[in-house]
Amino acid sequence: MASTQPTAVEMRSETDRAGALKFIIAGRLDSTTTGQLWRRTTETILRAKPNHLTIDAAGVDYCDGSGIALLMHLRDRQQARGGAIEIIGLRSEFQEMFDEATAGPLTAPSSGAKEDAGFVEQVGKKVIEVFQDTASLINFVGELFLAMLYAARRPRRVRWADTLKIAEAVGVDALPIVLLIGFLMGLIMAFQAAVPLGQFGAQLFVANLIGLAILRELGPLMTAIVLAGRSGSAFAAELGTMKVREEIDALKTMGLEPVRFLVVPRVIAALVMTPLLTIFADLVGVMGGAVVLLSLGYPLVTFFHQVQYAVSYGSPVGGLVKSFFFGILVAAIGCLRGLQTKTGASAVGESTTNAVVSGIILIVITDGIFSVIYYYLWV
């Protein structure tokens, strides 16, 4: 018995005389055993309300931080109620730990997490954040504009090698997914439309639908959203990591402005590649529609004639103009979020998410603005 290590703790409570309570604790007081003891002793004290509490700890053969915390807790409880407490028989090494822990003031433990602000304060903080974000966005747009002007005046100072590499990642590598999404979108839309239009004997007008919807809206929009998800996030993560690793600071102290050095190549790459990708998306989208009509028995010639008839040059050109702006927006917001990254690994994740979210929001808003502009230009 003596050789076996007691794995648990035992506690008995005795009420000797009126209003006096005694806990007799024996065994191991460690982080696994203290929990239940904590609840039991606290309950007992609450029930018995002793004016004198004695803790007989002579049988405690191991005691760690949580055991000490229990003793402190019991002492504080008792003292707060105005009762007396006595701890007896605690081994000298544990007594030392206890004395050290109780010496001097202990700042009141909080929940550990940062305290939540009130509702009003949170709303206020958010509002301020939105304003600050808008201000930094405007600032950034100005800086980017200047840097692009500088690049236009001195094209030799642009880092073309980087730009090409980025263009490959933004454009060439994105081609398969853009083709797949574009084709399937055309196919699915044509398929869904063919049935209801067929009921009116107007199946051929699927060509009008596909032509207008893909070339004007969906081609540029889907390409831009793919870009926001693929490249906007990549830019934010890349620049964010550079920020965390002090590489941005290093650029600044070398006199290389991050906007000129990092953002301009990315924006150039995106503004060239997005319209190109959009052209591909447009083409395969229309082809998707063609496949459906072909399977319904219409010859290809008829389909393409119908598309030609329905779609003026304005639609694809308008779509391409839009995609050009989408490209700039996605790249710029991705870079901005990256440069805004705070410290720490989780900050990079945050700015990546922010880049995609802000990118998509900006795309949709810009698309709306373009719809209004085109409406007034063409009608």
Place this chain on the structure above:
Amino acid sequence: MATEPLIRVEDLTAAYDDRVVLQDISFEVFPGEVFVILGGSGSGKSTLLKHMIGLYPPARGKIFIDGTDIAGVERDERLEVLRKFGVMYQSGALFGSMTLLENICLPLEEFTDLPAEATRLIASMKLKQVGLSGFDRHMPSELSGGMQKRAAIARAMALDPRILFLDEPSAGLDPITSVELDELILNLAKTLKMTFVIVSHELASIFTIADRVIMLDNRTKGIAAVGKPEELRDHSDSPWVRQFFSRQASADA
């Protein structure tokens, strides 16, 4: 030293939002000295450094590098000031997407009209100076922490600046590597006559490398002591500072 100071910090107060980190700090750094900024964690060493290199604008006070106020300088002049110093960051901050040689070539390409052949030659010279010749085609991630720091020193020296700022050169290094790094710093200081400003919490190397130290105080947000380490050990007014330095000296012996 009767010479003009190379760096002059005047009544610098640094703060993040409302939290004051440094309060009314003034000191000077003279050409050719190895100047060490000492202090415990949270005492504002790195903050002080980032103000000195112009990354953060001071809340109050001024910082002059070779006579130019680094916070108030205009865009064009700013490049002139920036060229006067190089910085080695705590993490090395080498550009991860470039090889070592490209990292060092970058400032040369951006600020000089040297032909590519020349920048490459200069960059490999710098790599040799820090004992990394033959590593020019390596990516930063392929190097050990100590090598990354040495490469970062090489990059900071690319334009042969007058001042080198080093942020915790020995942080995260084993004792042997950090001694090697100290030797490298001493060597460079001696051969190139550069001025070094080093942020450190590493007491072990103070007596070997530092000409003068400044010690920041967590509690007062100010300067606890400035001077030669030996003088501070023997003659400082504050018993705390004396004890601090002599304890280190005895640990060295």
